[in-house]
Amino acid sequence: MRPHTHNTIRENMLSRIQSGEWALGDKIPVETSLAQEYGCARATVNRALQSLADQGLLIRKRKGGTRVCKLPVRYAKFEIPVIREHVEALGSVYHHKILDMKLSSSTASIRERLRLDTKDKVLRVDTLHMADGHAFAYEERWINIAAVPAILNAPLEQISANEWLVKEVPFSNGDVIFSAIGADKTTAKALETHIGTALFTVERTTWSLDEFITTMKLYYKEGYQLRSRL
Amino acid sequence: MRPHTHNTIRENMLSRIQSGEWALGDKIPVETSLAQEYGCARATVNRALQSLADQGLLIRKRKGGTRVCKLPVRYAKFEIPVIREHVEALGSVYHHKILDMKLSSSTASIRERLRLDTKDKVLRVDTLHMADGHAFAYEERWINIAAVPAILNAPLEQISANEWLVKEVPFSNGDVIFSAIGADKTTAKALETHIGTALFTVERTTWSLDEFITTMKLYYKEGYQLRSRL
């Protein structure tokens, strides 16, 4: 193995930051100096520095040089999985049940979230996701028929709308909102719990190429925890 | 501007995925072909492809070629800010109040989280974060004195432990857990709400260079929403 790849250089730089050799706010040497120090090409140093800058540890400015970020912005990254895979990753057997499904006109709030016209139709699907036969999460979903007409012929009893959309829609952008909410009558019944129980919820709206696809709200069974690394 | 920088190439490739020209699961052309097609060096194409692979849209294998990911893994990225900045970004005036602070032996559960010995001392700080004079979030924090002894001399009335640690500890790794929980007596009182109210909570444990720094649990006032983009 070469002694100094962009990877080992990045790690070395990270430890120089962690150890305080490059203190918060400090200007660090220019790329050409570092290339000389590490005995490699400037492009290699550049790649390592860019990677650290992407992570938010460094701020780089032309002419201004590179500085260690004073208040490094930290990110928590959550994988947004297909719920079936999530349940299976937890070691349980997954299945789902459609509680309600109907084609209807959109309500005002859904129209706003999906940027729809009054005349547009939406497919409303309520799904209960289950792990080992017990309620895991309750999903309320609205789908823009105009964007994915094929959903009307999808075997949603076999494959949940969640999974079908992930597999059929090429790529999408989305908003996510996490919050806590007390269970209402509907969600309490679906999740076999009491009204008022604190539930972890995720709302997600997705679109692709400027067309709105779907919006959903997911209520997790009480006690659910979403874990991640900084 | 050059017609084909790694950036414009990446965007073009993304639209080819979104449009379905490169369908889910398909193998896409090799780097040399793409370089010819875009009229640029292979390194430039490589940079664009790597960026898309980092995003989880492509899977690349030597000899195997590059494929469009069948189940693109989507990530939600949340910024973990200093609470003061978070409150100020919402347009409110921030201040904080220390409700309790004491040096003590660690309890078993905290020892486990911070990987401490029975003899190690921890600083326990309970802080109320406020926006425009109203409760915003309640924080329970335990700090490993051995890792950051300077915390004992920090003016925690002026600068919250949260902010002090972010500014003084060079860089840290961490675990994060999001969940929903019903307010207990202590949290309900601190947040001026009722017992049982659904609260959004964040637990965070951080360490740097294999030394555990701090662990905390944050209870947000009811109605709080954490927003992000996919």
Added chain:
DNA sequence: TAGTGGTCTAGACCACTCA
């Protein structure tokens, strides 16, 4: 074993921005 991506190099030019 051969094809593909992973990475490095040396040099070049450009774009930004600080002084």
Added chain:
DNA sequence: GAGTGGTCTAGACCACTAT
């Protein structure tokens, strides 16, 4: 104006792995 990072190039060799 000059220093710094941003990016591209053409070529090279290496590492992995599908066949």
